[in-house]
Structure formats: C-alpha cells, structure tokens
Amino acid sequence: MSRVRVLVGTRKGAFVLTADGKRDRWNVSGPHFAGWEIYHLKGSPADPNRVYASQSSGWFGQVIQRSNDGGATWEAVGNKFVYDGQPGTHQWYDGTPHPWEFKRVWHLEPSATDPDDVYAGVEDAALFRTKDGGQSWQEVPGLRGHGSGAQWTPGAGGLCLHTILTHPTKPERMFIAISAAGAFRTNDGGATWQPINRGLVSKYIPDPTAEIGHCVHRIGMHPSKPDVLFMQKHWDVMRSNDGGDSWHEISGNLPTDFGFALGIHAHEPETIYVVPIKSDSEHFPLDGQLRVYRSRTGGNDWEALTTGLPQQDCYVNVLRGAMTTDRLDPCGVYFGTTGGQVYASSNAGDTWAPIVRDLPAVLSVEVQTIP
C-alpha cells in the first residue's frame, strides 16, 4: 500500500508526519533542528529518500540540510550563497536603492530526474542551483540580470523568491514568483527571463497594471496542463491559460480574495483550493471560521469546505507555502496554520482532521507520496 510523508517547516524546527494510504493514523517525528526556522523542506521526485531542508536563523544565517533516509537523519551541506558578480541594488520600501543582501532560502525545488540537482529561491530575490546535492550553490544570474531587478521592491515578508515551478516535460521551462515583483518565466533553463504579469491589477501600487511590482503570493500548475497556471495574488485569485502570457481573475464568489496558499487536486486539474484570509491588515479567516474553498471548475465557482475545521474563534493564518496535495486516490489535501495545526483531508477536502494541533507556527507543508 502506498504511504505519505508530510514535511512540515515551522518557526522552531521541522517535523515529519507519516501515515499509510488510509491517512488516518499518523506518526510524528521531530522537532528536527529545534529552535531554527525551517522555511521549507522538499523531497526529491527522483529519490523519495532524499529530502532537503532550509534551516535559518536571524542570528546565525542559513544552513541547508540533506537527508538520505526520508528525514530520519540529516547532514548539513553547503550554505554559501553568494550573488553572481556585483550584486547591485533593488528598490527599498521607501523607493531608494538598497543593496542586494542574501538572507535565507525560502523554497527548494529538487529536479524531477536527478536528486543532486536542486533550485533554491532566496531572499533577497534570486535563484540559485546546486548540481552536487547541495554541497555548492551558484546563482542563476539571468533572473536578477534580466533588466527589472533594480525596480523590485520587497513585500511585507521581504523580497523573497518563494515559488519555483518546473514544466513536467521541458525542464528548461520554469516559472517563479517573487514578492513583490511578480511572476517570471524562462524557456531556456534560466539564461533569459521575462515577466509574466499581464492582466494583474494591483490597486496598491502606483501603476496598478505595471509589468513589475505585483505581490504574487503563490502560483501553481497541474502537470497534465502545464500551460494553465493559478495564482493567489495579495488580493485576487488569478488564472492563466497561456503559460503566463495573460491572466484573468477567477475569484468569483469567494468571500474575500486575499490569501496566501493555493493547492491543486492531483487528478483533477480544474479542482483547486484556496484559504481566504480577511485582509492584508487582518491576517486571519473571516468571522473566526477556518474555511478552505474548493473550485471544481478551475475558478469562479467556489464551495466552502468546513467539516472538521474550527468554525468559531479561529484567528490563525495559512502561509503561502503551507498547502499541498498528495498523489493518492482519493486525493489528500494538507495545510498548516500559524497556530501550529496541520490539517489533512483524505477525501479531496470533503472532511478534515488535524494531524497535529500544537506545533510552532507552520511555515510550509509538502507531501511525498511513496509507492
């Protein structure tokens, strides 16, 4: 029987949650790297036992950890992230130039075919790559160098490259998202990039339809439809049918279209999930009710999923990296909260139950489906 391994990054360590395919009884391992912030963990599709973790601290900087046994044991690997050439400046919150400064790794994206080949999205926003299992990291310089980097401005969480998507059959085609610069695409393995933000409207920036400057919180893609992209923007849930060349809004009947997290059903590419959050000043669910919204039509028509989720006095947030889906049938859906709960649904969102309730604030949730 297949099983699942849920990788949870929190403010104070990492946790590994495992279950068989029924997903009703869970084993909890952790905290790993206790006391450190774990922004992201992700397993290699090519070797499920290979798992990478981004471990960081405001005091002691960045560490990358690697496991060869599914997260049971770990070894620290390379943590030297140096920008290519003269780093230059980006735009600070007040509009003045600010030097590019490496702070942390937000996202690790292992290759589909080689467990030693991994991309890292970092703050201040840049893309790095290792081809030796994390021992050494080199910047992919075409992204920051493509021309608009000097105009990128941090979002409230920093100038972070937080999402990396790779095309399922053309690994040279990738999509990334940066808060608050927007989404970008490469078709040549990162040598050249173009912003893909046409159709986004952000009323909080000087030019609401600018090519650069949108606070994209998350993008997602189903591997069977790699030209269809979904986006949770600061405000607005968006969709592109042409690989990011243009976007249109699919917020539809959502009670609020602010949010961070986004999920896509493993077997139904038009079934998507978001967690509406009240506003950018009130980072909690509307009316104290934690509700996942599901659309089975690729957007616009949304239904609230509430069974098993707290429906009163709930004021947690669900951060951008904290929602994912497994590959089992029925599809499992998972998300973590800033209150330390990790919820799972083993029936595509119809009902939910907490795997754990009292972890540190959850920063990221990933899942591996293991044959």
Add this chain to the structure above:
Amino acid sequence: MIRVILPAHLQLLARVDAEVVLQVSGPVTQRSILDALEAAYPTLCGTIREYETLRRRPLVRFFACEEDVSHDSPDAVLPEAIARGTEPFLIIGAIAGG
C-alpha cells in the same frame, strides 16, 4: 588549549556540547579562534561570520573575561586567561527579539 562556549543553536548544528576545546597556533585572537573553530567544525562556516567578508554576523557577540570584545579588531590579541584556557571565549546570540 582554547575553550570556546557556543550558543545552543550552534551546539545543535555542530553536534557538540556547550564547550569545545581547540588548539590555536600563534597569537590568540578572535580570528585565530574562529579559524580553528571552523576548521574543526565546518558546519559552523557562515554562521558566526559572513563568508565573503569574514565579518561577525550582526547578532553574534563575543565575550572574553566578562568583556564584550565584539567590536574589537579580529586581530587584537585576547587576554592571557583565554590563551591559557583558564577562561572560555564566549560566542553568544545577541539578546534581541521576543
């Protein structure tokens, strides 16, 4: 023998107890201690001082004989008690945040 006391986060990372003992050749300075520490425990590279500049990370502090020497030159000779090992060289995370 030089005694160095590490903060909890770095003990966990290096998989050591609070105090480690190092051999330092030549003058005993912040730089020579940190060089020896990083050579003995490579996972600490980049966590106490920055890679390119070798500057102390902003929220890391160094204490010797109850004095904060964080802003001293990294090549200043440390007190004899540190060199003799009767007093430890302290690396701590600054008290900041909640």
